[in-house]
Amino acid sequence: xxxxxxxxxxxxxxxxxxxxxxxxxxxxxxxxxxxxxxxxxxxxxxxxxxxxxxxxxxxxxxxxxxxxxxxxxxxxxxxxxxxxxxxxxxxxxxxxxxxxxxxxxxxxxxxxxxxxxxxxxxxxxxxxxxxxxxxxxxxxxxxxxxxxxxxxxxxxxxxxxxxxxxxxxxxxxxxxxxxxxxxxxxxxxxxxxxxxxxxxxxxxxxxxxxxxxxxxxxxxxxxxxxxxxxxxxxxxxxxxxxxxxxxxxxxxxxxxxxxxxxxxxxxxxxxxxxxxxxxxxxxxxxxxxxxxxxxxxxxxxxxxxxxxxxxxxxxxxxxxxxxxxxxxxxxxxxxxxxxxxxxxxxxxxxxxxxxx
Numbered sequence: 115x116x117x118x119x120x121x122x123x124x125x126x127x128x129x130x131x132x133x134x135x136x137x138x139x140x141x142x143x144x145x146x147x148x149x150x151x152x153x154x155x156x157x158x159x160x161x162x163x164x165x166x167x168x169x170x171x172x173x174x175x176x177x178x179x180x181x182x183x184x185x186x187x188x189x190x191x192x193x194x195x196x197x198x199x200x201x202x203x204x205x206x207x208x209x210x211x212x213x214x215x216x217x218x219x220x221x222x223x224x225x226x227x228x229x230x231x232x233x234x235x236x237x238x239x240x241x242x243x244x245x246x247x248x249x250x251x252x253x254x255x256x257x258x259x260x261x262x263x264x265x266x267x268x269x270x271x272x273x274x275x276x277x278x279x280x281x282x283x284x285x286x287x288x289x290x291x292x293x294x295x296x297x298x299x300x301x302x303x304x305x306x307x308x309x310x311x312x313x314x315x316x317x318x319x320x321x322x323x324x325x326x327x328x329x330x331x332x333x334x335x336x337x338x339x340x341x342x343x344x345x346x347x348x349x350x351x352x353x354x355x356x357x358x359x360x361x362x363x364x365x366x367x368x369x370x371x372x373x374x375x376x377x378x379x380x381x382x383x384x385x386x387x388x389x390x391x392x393x394x395x396x397x398x399x400x401x402x403x404x405x406x407x408x409x410x411x412x413x414x415x416x417x418x419x420x421x422x423x424x425x426x427x428x429x430x431x432x433x434x435x436x437x438x439x440x441x442x443x444x445x446x447x448x449x450x451x452x453x454x455x456x457x458x459x460x461x462x463x464x465x466x467x468x469x470x
Contacts, residue, residue, distance in 0.1 A: 115147050115148065115149070116147060119149065122215070129339075130341055131160065133158065133334075133337045134160050134163050134215070134336060135156055137152050144226050145226035146222075148212055148232070149212065150211045151210045151213040151215065153208050153210070155206035160337070162213070165244070169270075172332055203450075205244055205446060207243045210246040211245060216378070216380040217335070217417075218275065218380060219249035220254075220373035220378060221255055237438075242442070244450065245438040245439070249272075251275060253429070254412065258436075259434065259436065266440050267437055269436055270434060270457050271433075271457035273433045273465070274466065275431055276416070276417070276430060277412070277430075278415065280412075281407050281411075281427075282407045284426065285427075288425065288427045291425075294399065294400040294426070295403065295404060297400060298397065301357060303357035303397070306364065306367075311354045313344070316344040319340070319356075320338060320340040321383070322364060322384055323338060323382070325384070325386045326382060326384060327383070331418070354368070354370075354381070355368055356368065356401070357394075372411060375410070376411060376413075376414060378413070379398075395419075415428055432465065437454070
């Protein structure tokens, strides 16, 4: 936490993540400085800080990509109604607590946080903002979910993520995962462990990530700059591992972030121009699986590539945000209630039904 604060506290994020217009502040806790992003409403920002991008703009893209054609017009109307509510209510003026600027936030033990004091301080410091806790699931964050609901938060369904409580056991049960781990040993590419990553590699890591997450998926994903990746790596917040081609250039890479005994892989990238048979995505994710096996970590492999992760033993979980708005005007509270109802009663079942 202190390494994160040293990089970001009091600074605008835009210089390191160009499509995030927010500033980072911290709250003091017994576990260390807890990061918070302060986002003033604005269209086009990455979804990691902007509720509008998450539930309106990015959601519309995902609906077009994945939903059954017959549900398209109906889904569009639902998303449009949410968009109207967001605009009208000021919901997009949002402070995200414990926001690490990653797709998946990991949480410290709840016992190390005085939640009542934390909420009181947040309301006092940011009186005109909705308060968000992202990336909560029932496997890794049961205590947080219960405590935040008791504190008056509404739960808002966000995504379906894939969780591995015991990667080693998944290896025994899933042939695809065994094949991926074998590929790590058999590939003709050269393995590049974390200690071999140099200054010259950061622009390439940013490029590989951009090929996958921005070009292939969505411009509402965070655009991590080489400078961001370099700072995080030097501070020990990200551990990189990948494979190099015959010219020594990285062709596949993963960046692992860990808090306690849970790890996630917010940085995955590979040369998307290469044929699928090269197995570059399998190599990147295979590194994350192997690291979790070696260290006994749980793995939250986030959303996306749903069938790929299921075939390797990923357990699907609905991820929630907990939103506090009791200190805000009635229109904002009503918008939060509408978003909670729409995502939990409609969105979450659709995510499960279409195995997203």
